[in-house]
Amino acid sequence: MQNLLDRIVASASGWIELRYQARSTKRITVRNGQLEESSSVLLAGLGVRALVDGTFGFASTTDVSERGILAAIDAAQTAARTSAGAKKKRIKGLADAPMATGAFSVATDDPLDAHPLEEKLNLVLELDKQIQSSAAEIVSSTASYGEIQDEKIIVTSDGASARIVDSKPELRAMAVATRNGDQTMGHESVGVTGGWSDLLGATPPAQLAERAVRLAVEQLSASHPTGGTSVVVLDPSLVGILCHEAIGHTVEADIVLGGAITSDKIGKTVASELVTLCDSGASEHAPYAVGTLPVDDEGVRTQRTVIIENGVLRSFLHSRETAAHYGVAPTGNARAFVYSDDPIIRMRNTYIEPGETPLEELVGGVNQGYYLRGLGMSGQADSNAEFMFGVAEAHRIKDGKIAELVRGATISGNAFEVLKSIDAVGDDFAWDHGAGHCGKGQLAKVDAGGPHLRCTLTIGGRQA
Amino acid sequence: MTDQNLLDRCQQALDLASKRGVDHAEVFGQASQTITSSVEKDDLQISKSQQETRIGIRAFVGSQVGFASTNDLSKLDEAAADAAILANASPGDPNNVLPDPQAIDPVAGMYDAAARSFSTADAVKQSIRMLEVAKSVDPRVIVGEAEFSAELREHVVLNSLGVEATELASLFTYGVLTTARDGDAVSNMAYRFGAARSVDAIDADPIARRASEDALGSLGAEKGESFTGQVLLDPFAVLNLFAPLQFQLNARNVLRGMSRWKDALGKSVAVQGFSLVDDGRLPGGVATASFDREGTPHQRLSLIEGGVLRSYMHNAYTAHALGIANTGHAAGSAGSLPAIGPTNFMILPGEIAKADLISEIRHGLLVSRFSGNTDPISGDFSGVAKAAYLIKDGKIDRAVSGTLIAGNLFEALKTLSGISKETETVFNYTFPALRLEDISITSE
Numbered sequence: 001m002q003n004l005l006d007r008i009v010a011s012a013s014g015w016i017e018l019r020y021q022a023r024s025t026k027r028i029t030v031r032n033g034q035l036e037e038s039s040s041v042l043l044a045g046l047g048v049r050a051l052v053d054g055t056f057g058f059a060s061t062t063d064v065s066e067r068g069i070l071a072a073i074d075a076a077q078t079a080a081r082t083s084a085g086a087k088k089k090r091i092k093g094l095a096d097a098p099m100a101t102g103a104f105s106v107a108t109d110d111p112l113d114a115h116p117l118e119e120k121l122n123l124v125l126e127l128d129k130q131i132q133s134s135a136a137e138i139v140s141s142t143a144s145y146g147e148i149q150d151e152k153i154i155v156t157s158d159g160a161s162a163r164i165v166d167s168k169p170e171l172r173a174m175a176v177a178t179r180n181g182d183q184t185m186g187h188e189s190v191g192v193t194g195g196w197s198d199l200l201g202a203t204p205p206a207q208l209a210e211r212a213v214r215l216a217v218e219q220l221s222a223s224h225p226t227g228g229t230s231v232v233v234l235d236p237s238l239v240g241i242l243c244h245e246a247i248g249h250t251v252e253a254d255i256v257l258g259g260a261i262t263s264d265k266i267g268k269t270v271a272s273e274l275v276t277l278c279d280s281g282a283s284e285h286a287p288y289a290v291g292t293l294p295v296d297d298e299g300v301r302t303q304r305t306v307i308i309e310n311g312v313l314r315s316f317l318h319s320r321e322t323a324a325h326y327g328v329a330p331t332g333n334a335r336a337f338v339y340s341d342d343p344i345i346r347m348r349n350t351y352i353e354p355g356e357t358p359l360e361e362l363v364g365g366v367n368q369g370y371y372l373r374g375l376g377m378s379g380q381a382d383s384n385a386e387f388m389f390g391v392a393e394a395h396r397i398k399d400g401k402i403a404e405l406v407r408g409a410t411i412s413g414n415a416f417e418v419l420k421s422i423d424a425v426g427d428d429f430a431w432d433h434g435a436g437h438c439g440k441g442q443l444a445k446v447d448a449g450g451p452h453l454r455c456t457l458t459i460g461g462r463q464a
Numbered sequence: 465m466t467d468q469n470l471l472d473r474c475q476q477a478l479d480l481a482s483k484r485g486v487d488h489a490e491v492f493g494q495a496s497q498t499i500t501s502s503v504e505k506d507d508l509q510i511s512k513s514q515q516e517t518r519i520g521i522r523a524f525v526g527s528q529v530g531f532a533s534t535n536d537l538s539k540l541d542e543a544a545a546d547a548a549i550l551a552n553a554s555p556g557d558p559n560n561v562l563p564d565p566q567a568i569d570p571v572a573g574m575y576d577a578a579a580r581s582f583s584t585a586d587a588v589k590q591s592i593r594m595l596e597v598a599k600s601v602d603p604r605v606i607v608g609e610a611e612f613s614a615e616l617r618e619h620v621v622l623n624s625l626g627v628e629a630t631e632l633a634s635l636f637t638y639g640v641l642t643t644a645r646d647g648d649a650v651s652n653m654a655y656r657f658g659a660a661r662s663v664d665a666i667d668a669d670p671i672a673r674r675a676s677e678d679a680l681g682s683l684g685a686e687k688g689e690s691f692t693g694q695v696l697l698d699p700f701a702v703l704n705l706f707a708p709l710q711f712q713l714n715a716r717n718v719l720r721g722m723s724r725w726k727d728a729l730g731k732s733v734a735v736q737g738f739s740l741v742d743d744g745r746l747p748g749g750v751a752t753a754s755f756d757r758e759g760t761p762h763q764r765l766s767l768i769e770g771g772v773l774r775s776y777m778h779n780a781y782t783a784h785a786l787g788i789a790n791t792g793h794a795a796g797s798a799g800s801l802p803a804i805g806p807t808n809f810m811i812l813p814g815e816i817a818k819a820d821l822i823s824e825i826r827h828g829l830l831v832s833r834f835s836g837n838t839d840p841i842s843g844d845f846s847g848v849a850k851a852a853y854l855i856k857d858g859k860i861d862r863a864v865s866g867t868l869i870a871g872n873l874f875e876a877l878k879t880l881s882g883i884s885k886e887t888e889t890v891f892n893y894t895f896p897a898l899r900l901e902d903i904s905i906t907s908e
Contacts (some may be wrong), residue, residue: 032720037801038530038554040546042539045516058512062535079511082584083501086592087508117553139721176722176841183724185842224844227690227868227906258505259606259645340514380835380847383608383643384650386866388848390837404492408844410837412868413908458908460836460846460868 001064002163005155008069012157014049014095016073016289020044020064020153020295021339022260027123029144030128034231035152037144038121045339048072052080054090056321060340075078095323097330099164100154100295101158108195112147114169115196117250120145123171123205130209131175135217139183140176143209145169149446152297158368160299163166168192168290168445169199170435173208177216184407186215187392188374191445192288202434215393222407225394231369232411233362233397233452238389240448243277243376244350244433246415249440249449251307251315252333252345253322260383260414265313276353280304281332283349283431284330290434291348291448294336302332308419319345341442355425362401362424362454370459371395371402372411374432381415388460389414410460418457426452470495470517471630475622477540490562490623492757493517494798496615498798501587503595509586511584523547527556531801559785561642563760565626570754571745572761575743576662582614582854594640594672601642601676604683606868608653610642610672611709621759629759636660637750639669640675643650644683652833652850652865653684654678655700657890659750673887678832681863682851688907689854694828694881695869695903696821696855699888702811704834704847706895708873709740711840713767713775713780714804715793724843724874728773734877737814740768742777744792744807751807751892757794758802765791779804799891810894814883818897821882823858829905831869843873849905866908876900 005018022044029036044064046069055078061072084090109152124143131141147169156160170191177184188211190203234242250260262270269456271277281302283289298320306314318326319334322345334343363371376390394404395407431449438446474493481489495517502509518535519541530550532543590612596716598607614636621629637659644651644806656675660666696703711777717723744762746752755761758780775780779794779802795805829852836847849869854861882899 034557035529035554037531038529038562039533039801040543040550040797041532042534042536042543042546044536046785055508056510058510060512060514060516062516062537075513077585079513083588085506086588089507090631101644110670117550121553183722185839185841227870227904229908249561254504258608259650261650277881310887321800326524340516377837382653382835382850384652386652388835388837388868390839408839408842408846408870409845410868412848413866458866458868458906460870 002153004066004162006152006161009155009157012073014077014432015157017049017156019047019336019339022151022339024149025147027146028124029142030124030140032140033128033132043338046072047336047339047342048076049078049342050080051091052077053084054092055084055087056091057083058342073362080140091321093324094320095330097300097320099156099159099299100301101160103163104294105165106193106292107166108167108198110197112149112196127173127205127209130206131173134209134213135177137177137179137217138149138175138213139178142174144172154295154297154299156299162295162299164295166193167195169196171199171205171208172435175211175212175216177220182220184216184219186212186334188212189435191290193283193290193292194288198288215314218405220405222405225370225406225409225459228458229456229459231366231456233366233371233454233456235373235452236430236449237374238372239450239453240350240433241353241379241389242415242418243352243377243450244347244446244448246381246385247277248279248350248382249381250348251317251319252383253316253326254345255383256316258320258383261385262313264357268313269311270313270416271311272309272422273427274355274422275308275311275419276306277308278304278353279347279350280308281348284351285354285429286431287429289349291446293348296332296334297336300330300332300333300334302348315343317347319343335444337443344440345437346440346444347446349431351448352425352453353452354427354429355437356427357424358368359426359428359452362426362452363397363402365424365454366397366400369397371397372409385415387415399462411457412460413457418455421456422453424454429451466842469687470618470620473519473537474622477521477544478622478624480541480544481521481547484523484544485522486525486548488562488624490522490908492520492798493620494617497615498613498615499582499584499587500611500613501591503591503607504609506599507597508588508592511588515585518798519543521547522801523551525551527558527560528552528554528730529560530554532558533799559781561784562623562625562781562782563627563758563790566761568629568755568761571752573629573661573747574633574752576634578663579614579616582663585616587612590638590666590668594638594668597669597672598640598642600675601673602680604644604646605676605679606643606645607640608643612638615708621755623759627759629755631754632751634661638671638673642679644679646683649683654752654851661748665748678851685863685865685868688867690828690907691905692902693905694825695900696825696828697898697900698832699897700890701831701834702895702898703839703890703893705845706873708838708840710806710809713777714788715776715778716804718776719782719785722841725773731773732771733773734768734771735880736771738877739812740766741766741810742806742808743810743813746808749808749892756792757796760790760792760794762792762807775906777804777806806892808894809891811896813885813887813896815885816882818884818886819900821884822855822860822895825855826857829867829869830860838873845873848869865881865897868906870904871900
């Protein structure tokens with residue numbers, strides 16, 4: 001396939017980008033001891049992007065014969081040409097970048113295909129059983145396994161010709177507990193870039209079950225938090241979601257150009273000087289981050305991009321188009337989830353660099369506040385960095401010690417105000433968003449994390 | 465434009481599955497051709513043309529089920545083999561059944577022949593028009609995204625019990641996402657959506673105008689007030705907050721013991737004026753189709769009537785498990801097993817004008833969009849009121865930012881004090897404005 005694409009690109013007119021993808025997906029879900037799903041999906045297709053008269057056109061097809069590919073190129077060039085008449089700001093060019101050539105694969109010595117379906121099925125059945133039998137209050141259990149294996153070939157008329165092989169498995173546990181008509185839920189998940197043993201080693205399944213059950217059961221006897229402003233200690237998971245959802249999207253250059261709050265802030269202080277926030281194509285500080293990718297979907301080699309350095313905004317996240325617009329180098333953030341998606345700016349692994357304060361000191365310095373762990377049911381943020389996230393597990397902190405659990409807590413505020421309020425950054429590090437996807441018109445596997453840290457934000461609860 | 469051979473391909477897949485020694489099989493085929501034109505940040509961004517044919521095979525070995533799908537039509541036999549392997553390896557479940565054939569009464573107006581000649585240039589014209597209309601409202605408006613999409617889609621469901629259902633449909637969808645910026649002040653995002661089944665019914669101008677007006681309204685919002693009081697939710701906020709009702713009404717969640725309403729059939733779950741309907745045959749609806757993912761006919765179904773729970777949403781599995789009629793709510797694509805989902809999901813309008821609902825509020829909050837959580841299990845909700853306005857003595861006082869609202873969905877259903885006669889449709893949801901009582905309102 002790579003030879004065919006190389007040959008077609010060599011004889012095509014104008015700038016084009018061909019991206020072939022073959023994807024195999026498996027999913028197993030067991031609920032309350034019953035199999036809900038065992039499925040296998042095989043997808044293959046080609047996405048074509050053409051640049052004509054300073055305008056992109058895109059086409060995708062499932063016909064990957066030479067004739068089908070040529071037809072898709074024609075459709076993409078027609079779409080570009082038709083649109084060019086209506087486009088005001090034509091694309092002046094694409095920024096030069098280290099275009100990838102050769103073969104790239106995410107190394108694992110324990111490939112997913114070496115493990116038969118029965119083994120995966122048994123893992124999920126066992127996990128479900130464990131959730132169900134862990135506590136008398138559990139009325140419903142769900143366990144699921146998913147895997148994505150990708151082969152991509154990216155060839156552009158300006159130098160990229162790369163083949164990338166990748167595998168990303170994930171495992172999830174969910175428990176619902178009930179008492180006196182009251183119902184609560186606990187969930188826990190893990191996802192990695194890597195193989196079978198990488199997944200099972202990252203968070204052992206027993207630990208997933210134990211934490212999901214404990215969360216569900218303990219919430220039954222928890223009260224609601226008091227709404228208002230509070231000093232809090234955030235865990236790596238919530239630090240990650242703050243980095244990704246509330247900050248990261250506002251520095252994606254396409255969002256910046258759409259009027260994000262960061263547009264005139266490069267070189268300005270936007271956070272506490274304790275904060276260095278990055279987005280990287282590599283799994284920094286800890287292994288298996290799920291947003292790991294050596295080459296982006298424009299064929300650009302990825303890098304570690306420093307977004308905020310010691311509190312100062314340094315960089316946005318770029319595609320080749322936005323990098324040319326800003327006169328900077330591409331950061332390798334153009335991504336497409338499947339062949340039928342065109343590459344757009346997405347994050348990879350987004351995190352805050354660890355600091356120097358041990359967790360005990362972070363908590364010890366709080367008189368009255370909250371210790372917050374994990375993302376709850378959902379999260380949302382606007383391009384003005386206003387966010388709201390549900391918290392999976394919230395404890396009060398009293399006199400420097402973690403105290404009772406409260407339920408239904410949410411955190412909200414302006415993410416940059418929260419970053420400015422950070423007065424201590426932990427010395428630990430973890431990735432925690434490997435399961436699931438980020439959505440921006442199309443999906444992406446991303447990761448996010450960081451150390452624990454201490455800051456001030458608004459807790460949503462009930463009026464006292 | 466769509467794959468003329470889809471029915472033949474599906475028949476071929478069904479034959480291949482039966483050759484793998486399975487007892488029964490179902491094939492769901494989708495062929496689609498989509499043209500999309502997108503505006504981003506006030507300028508045309510990209511136009512796309514996408515073509516896909518996809519086939520999903522569900523294989524049954526006794527009560528054991530396996531599923532495989534592919535878009536590579538040279539791999540139908542491989543997919544059939546995968547489905548059979550998965551079925552043989554999986555534990556059984558007596559409720560794994562296929563629906564029997566039923567007469568399907570095709571919904572009129574699903575397909576407009578004029579959609580066949582709708583070109584990339586036509587889609588570009590529509591997206592540029594939305595941009596121009598949105599910008600004409602006020603120069604401070606930034607069109608973050610405007611997307612126009614034209615789709616031709618063909619669906620086929622075949623099963624070994626004799627179900628054979630096919631439908632050809634055209635669908636045009638359009639959405640506009642705006643913000644407004646005035647110096648340092650950036651408004652909340654505003655989003656509006658519309659859809660049509662025929663070329664003549666496309667009407668994106670009002671969508672674009674409303675998106676701009678909404679964004680402008682939230683400019684210059686200032687700190688609000690903390691109190692417990694009435695909240696008037698606009699339809700979009702109703703969607704954000706009340707979406708978990710689908711979870712309670714999903715018969716699969718009833719079987720799982722997860723639905724709050726698992727024992728509530730025939731009982732009161734909401735105030736008397738509250739009625740909820742799901743209508744898979746709604747003329748012009750985004751989710752309208754003659755049959756569901758398993759080939760069972762769609763219908764108009766009353767879920768909650770006058771506050772009383774009347775029905776859950778079922779597919780063949782849950783209907784068999786509970787021994788009642790299948791409501792035709794099997795949902796999903798050819799890429800996944802049939803799940804359960806709503807079609808056109810509607811809270812029926814009340815009799816009071818929204819303006820009158822506001823005039824009765826002494827101290828409250830009007831919320832256009834809700835960015836937060838509603839826990840589907842407990843019903844606890846908490847989140848930020850977006851594009852929110854303080855109401856004092858029956859009048860809108862001013863726009864407020866950074867205001868959190870919190871309460872419980874199930875309590876709100878039983879205490880809500882007003883349902884507007886005006887409704888709005890977003891995607892497949894049609895909702896009125898709702899007035900809730902005793903909501904905790906916190907200003908940051």
